[in-house]
């Protein structure tokens with residue numbers, strides 16, 4: 001199996017041309033994150049991911065994490081060492097505040113690192129990813145005392161974190177959860193209940209696991225309005241941060257899964273476990289909503305990451321495998337399958353979507369950074385709106401594509417793709433979950449249509465669409481390939497605008513029509529956004545070529561990719577218009 005190599009040149013191109021890393025690094029608080037420093041971090045961390053994490057991907061897939069009778073869990077061989085290397089290098093806390101031992105870098109840098117870590121080893125990457133979510137929660141809503149005790153150890157990676165939402169009867173409908181929290185005399189709480197599917201709920205990578213558990217306090221209102229959030233550490237912690245007794249909680253089993261086998265997916269039982277309330281009672285869901293943008297963005301990035309890794313493997317295989325004679329090849333010789341037009345179509349489809357997803361994920365991350373740090377309030381507001389709008393698209397389009405692109409990589413490998421030894425089948429199995437967890441992709445589509453389109457009475461989506469029109473108009477003036485890309489972009493934007501208007505007009509009083517069109521609408525948003533960002537990438541590449549800057553071969557390939565996407569995928573937006581606007585009559589009429 002060929003190794004994964006970090007796509008640093010592509011990442012840098014996006015950081016400089018689609019988002020503006022130098023401008024971000026000039027903002028108050030980010031001054032030390034100047035671009036050369038960031039590129040150094042990416043190169044150095046990329047080396048660890050490619051050299052240490054990537055070779056463990058297959059080991060993890062075959063060995064799985066294993067639970068023992070005493071409830072402890074052993075991760076696959078080499079994981080503990082790799083985790084140590086990761087934390088010792090300081091990579092766990094790159095974007096968290098320096099006050100707690102972090103690097104104070106923009107979130108954008110973490111997302112770029114996450115792309116490489118997830119590509120190298122998705123099952124491994126989930127432990128740091130969940131820990132980041134728990135840190136984020138404590139940073140925003142933990143008390144000062146809670147932050148002082150937990151954050152320095154979590155930011156360094158000495159302790160890890162989990163998110164405990166799901167129960168057997170409470171999946172997408174988190175409001176149905178029944179885990180109970182009862183106040184104790186000393187101001188702490190006693191947590192009792194069962195959580196399922198808890199990622200890294202138990203493991204041997206760190207000394208302590210800080211579980212964030214959603215539960216109901218006595219007399220809590222029903223549904224999501226009555227959910228509170230608690231810190232429930234695996235090992236109780238003294239005020240000075242030293243470890244005390246084991247808390248009353250246990251991993252009672254781990255799931256056998258389709259993929260990410262190294263990631264222990266635990267059934268957790270809390271039996272009167274000591275818990276500490278975060279913030280106010282009954283506000284847990286509100287706090288979780290605040291955290292969702294970063295977690296969903298990270299899951300979207302997994303589609304990009306595995307798409308990239310599968311693409312690299314598919315290219316390597318297509319160069320090596322010889323079958324048949326490609327058009328124009330000398331008689332009597334078999335050709336590398338790379339020379340067959342249909343194989344090139346599959347490879348370019350993968351490359352175009354991976355590049356579009358990278359632009360989208362980094363734009364989404366930059367928006368979160370600007371929303372948090374930009375000195376101009378108007379910029380902060382717009383970037384928060386943009387992040388809110390883009391997040392369900394990054395999550396759902398990103399992970400749908402993760403599934404499609406890894407499937408294409410299997411196809412490029414032919415029968416060998418279906419054989420585990422090649423390694424490409426693992427990516428296909430691993431990424432399948434990403435469309436399901438962190439809010440299923442159906443829920444993302446509903447979020448986009450029911451919550452995000454109505455923002456500012458449709459003003460946010462319409463401002464966004466106007467920006468796409470501006471790019472198309474700029475391209476039209478350029479002539480040549482860029483104008484052709486611009487024409488496709490303008491057509492696709494018009495289709496998206498027409499469905500957006502329809503959804504905004506038909507949202508009420510009966511939501512079933514708009515919800516019936518939500519998934520194809522999200523797909524349209526993804527297709528058009530991808531085309532817009534690749535068009536901007538082509539524009540930047542042409543500008544650099546005209547100025548005689550950069551690697552000309554690399555830049556010319558950006559133009560090829562953008563043209564291919566504009567010709568082959570942007571026209572699909574128009575084809576989705578009927579699916580978005582069909583309404584729900586057929587769906588309701590169908591008998592099952």
Ligand SMILES: Cc1cc2nc3c(=O)[nH]c(=O)nc-3n(C[C@H](O)[C@H](O)[C@H](O)COP(=O)(O)OP(=O)(O)OC[C@H]3O[C@@H](n4cnc5c(N)ncnc54)[C@H](O)[C@@H]3O)c2cc1C
Pocket residue numbers: 130163164165166170171172173196197198199200257265433436437438439440441442443
């Ligand atoms: C490997 C793995 C790791 C996980 N890690 C964690 C974790 O660390 N912490 C945690 O708390 N949870 C975790 N989960 C749980 C995960 O978040 C849930 O599985 C997910 O939220 C979906 O819930 P569900 O499985 O109950 O599916 P359901 O909610 O039963 O959904 C089934 C189907 O119905 C659709 N559906 C449901 N409700 C609606 C609706 N209102 N409108 C339209 N369609 C709807 C869904 O889109 C889906 O297609 C994990 C799950 C797995 C498999």
